[in-house]
Amino acid sequence: MTTASASTTVATARTATADRPRTVAVTAAATWRSLTALGRSPALLISPLAQALFFMLIYAGQLSTVGEQYLDGRAFIAFLLPLILLTTVATGAGAAGTLLIKDLSNGYLDRLRLAHGSSAPFVAGTLLATMTAVAVQALATTAGAFALGYRPTTWSHLLGSLALLAPVALAVALLSVATAVRTRSASATGMVPLVVFGMSFFTGFFVPREQLSGWLAAVAGVNPLTPVVELMRQVDAGAVLDAAGWGLGVTATLLVVAVAACCAAMEHARRIR
Amino acid sequence: MDDEPVLDMRGVTKAYGDARVLHDVSLSLRRGDRTVVLGHNGAGKSTLLEIVATLRRPTSGTVRVCGIDTRSAGARARRLIGLAPQANGLDGAATPRETLRFHGVCLGMRRVEAAARAEELLEQFGLREDGSRAIDKLSGGGRRKVDLAVALVGAPALVILDEPTTGLDPVARKAFWEVLTQLTEGPGACTLLVSTQDLHEAEALATQILVLREGHAVAHDTPAQLKRRVGERALTMAMASAEAARELAANLARSHEARASNLAVTMPIGGHSDHLAAALAAAAGRAEVIDELHLTAPTIDDVFLALAAR
Numbered sequence: 134m135t136t137a138s139a140s141t142t143v144a145t146a147r148t149a150t151a152d153r154p155r156t157v158a159v160t161a162a163a164t165w166r167s168l169t170a171l172g173r174s175p176a177l178l179i180s181p182l183a184q185a186l187f188f189m190l191i192y193a194g195q196l197s198t199v200g201e202q203y204l205d206g207r208a209f210i211a212f213l214l215p216l217i218l219l220t221t222v223a224t225g226a227g228a229a230g231t232l233l234i235k236d237l238s239n240g241y242l243d244r245l246r247l248a249h250g251s252s253a254p255f256v257a258g259t260l261l262a263t264m265t266a267v268a269v270q271a272l273a274t275t276a277g278a279f280a281l282g283y284r285p286t287t288w289s290h291l292l293g294s295l296a297l298l299a300p301v302a303l304a305v306a307l308l309s310v311a312t313a314v315r316t317r318s319a320s321a322t323g324m325v326p327l328v329v330f331g332m333s334f335f336t337g338f339f340v341p342r343e344q345l346s347g348w349l350a351a352v353a354g355v356n357p358l359t360p361v362v363e364l365m366r367q368v369d370a371g372a373v374l375d376a377a378g379w380g381l382g383v384t385a386t387l388l389v390v391a392v393a394a395c396c397a398a399m400e401h402a403r404r405i406r
Numbered sequence: 407m408d409d410e411p412v413l414d415m416r417g418v419t420k421a422y423g424d425a426r427v428l429h430d431v432s433l434s435l436r437r438g439d440r441t442v443v444l445g446h447n448g449a450g451k452s453t454l455l456e457i458v459a460t461l462r463r464p465t466s467g468t469v470r471v472c473g474i475d476t477r478s479a480g481a482r483a484r485r486l487i488g489l490a491p492q493a494n495g496l497d498g499a500a501t502p503r504e505t506l507r508f509h510g511v512c513l514g515m516r517r518v519e520a521a522a523r524a525e526e527l528l529e530q531f532g533l534r535e536d537g538s539r540a541i542d543k544l545s546g547g548g549r550r551k552v553d554l555a556v557a558l559v560g561a562p563a564l565v566i567l568d569e570p571t572t573g574l575d576p577v578a579r580k581a582f583w584e585v586l587t588q589l590t591e592g593p594g595a596c597t598l599l600v601s602t603q604d605l606h607e608a609e610a611l612a613t614q615i616l617v618l619r620e621g622h623a624v625a626h627d628t629p630a631q632l633k634r635r636v637g638e639r640a641l642t643m644a645m646a647s648a649e650a651a652r653e654l655a656a657n658l659a660r661s662h663e664a665r666a667s668n669l670a671v672t673m674p675i676g677g678h679s680d681h682l683a684a685a686l687a688a689a690a691g692r693a694e695v696i697d698e699l700h701l702t703a704p705t706i707d708d709v710f711l712a713l714a715a716r
Binding site: 155158159162166169170173174235236239240241243244245246247248249250 | 459460461480481484487489491492495496497499500504508509511512513514517556559560
């Protein structure tokens with residue numbers, strides 16, 4: 134490189150970067166970067182899907198003759214699908230924290246924050262990429278359910294049930310990010326989707342809640358996931374939406390808490406610098 | 407514009423509660439300077455670099471980059487700073503080309519501008535052929551070049567490097583020092599602020615060394631001046647017997663400082679060539695009882711032990 138062209142190049146580069154936040158462009162680039170990272174980490178994409186298909190196969194296969202009585206002739210897979218979708222998107226949404234923890238622990242996020250002035254576009258990009266992946270996983274899981282005999286009452290009912298997953302997935306992704314930022318621990322971050330997965334077994338997983346008894350009925354009664362799953366089942370079946378109040382209330386509360394946790398974690402990180 | 411310091415740091419203190427990590431540190435760097443920060447573990451080197459890079463806020467004091475206050479005009483100041491942190495802070499699965507383009511966009515460049523700048527840097531660092539390989543698959547030297555290239559995407563006036571050659575073999579390390587030196591020369595030259603534990607790197611690279619001890623700046627000078635500060639050149643002769651040592655020391659002491667210790671006679675030379683000539687002349691007269699002759703000078707290790715060690 135000649136000295137004259139080196140000087141011109143430096144001047145051009147400095148002018149190009151001067152005082153131009155371009156947050157939308159940076160967020161878009163960060164989203165693309167996170168999508169590429171997800172594509173290069175197939176385990177993050179495939180393992181929630183594999184888990185969902187496995188459980189659908191086993192549960193629908195082994196319990197179908199028992200479970201079909203709950204849905205007026207519909208296949209048992211229709212009863213299982215909402216909860217399996219919930220656990221799939223929760224596991225998939227945990228990828229947001231996993232993607233971020235790498236950048237946090239090796240100092241890359243610091244470099245990005247230095248370049249742009251704020252880490253918000255990079256966190257937003259990670260969330261957007263994760264939600265895109267979660268949407269693909271939800272659709273793939275539904276396709277798997279179709280292969281096992283699931284048929285929606287109507288397409289709009291199916292879409293309505295899937296739409297209820299979006300705020301839940303976003304809440305889990307935000308909690309995962311909050312944990313990553315606050316703890317900078319990969320193991321703590323990985324616990325977030327695991328907690329949701331564990332909680333899912335303490336709802337009406339295989340039978341309606343009314344048929345549970347003893348301590349499990351009591352736990353299911355206070356489990357915040359229970360009304361969410363019940364609402365999804367009611368929407369999917371085109372039934373009366375008597376779980377709507379609690380279901381939507383829990384979802385909204387979860388989302389608000391997750392947003393607050395994420396903001397608090399980022400503010401804490403900013404304060405301790 | 408050229409008279410203005412690239413970095414002007416005054417009275418910077420950093421405290422976490424009652425614990426003070428930096429005490430009233432001041433530093434001024436001019437264009438083309440290569441300043442190395444030396445200090446023991448926990449001396450505050452990384453904190454100092456992070457404050458300059460605006461990744462941390464000082465508890466008190468001011469930091470200006472090319473005259474721009476990093477607290478009141480942080481966004482403008484950050485445009486002038488490039489950072490290569492410790493231990494390859496990059497996405498190892500990404501390629502150099504992707505990483506450089508992404509950083510260009512993050513700095514506010516349009517995609518076309520960012521792509522062009524990425525190709526320039528790949529060419530400059532000889533990474534064009536490796537531009538589409540994952541960073542994790544490059545050699546240690548290649549990864550550090552990518553690290554440095556990323557720090558240079560915005561053509562910053564000040565480049566901060568934290569232990570830039572950790573993990574490199576001696577050949578790769580020397581080549582990297584040459585690259586860093588070239589960055590501070592010619593039109594478009596930048597200024598380097600480097601933290602390192604490698605004393606030989608400090609000596610090879612630095613135009614100035616800042617020594618930190620327990621958060622205090624205890625010295626800031628050229629490597630040569632720091633060495634003079636901690637000691638001076640000396641001629642040491644290992645004699646065949648203690649008696650010969652005492653006799654030679656007494657002989658030299660008539661006109662110069664000399665001392666005997668067991669079998670050795672040491673004569674400080676400093677910068678005086680006549681002292682050296684006199685010592686050599688006296689030694690020549692007693693050559694039959696001199697086993698060894700050494701001309702020693704303080705090393706950078708001596709500087710570290712005298713100034714930086716706890």
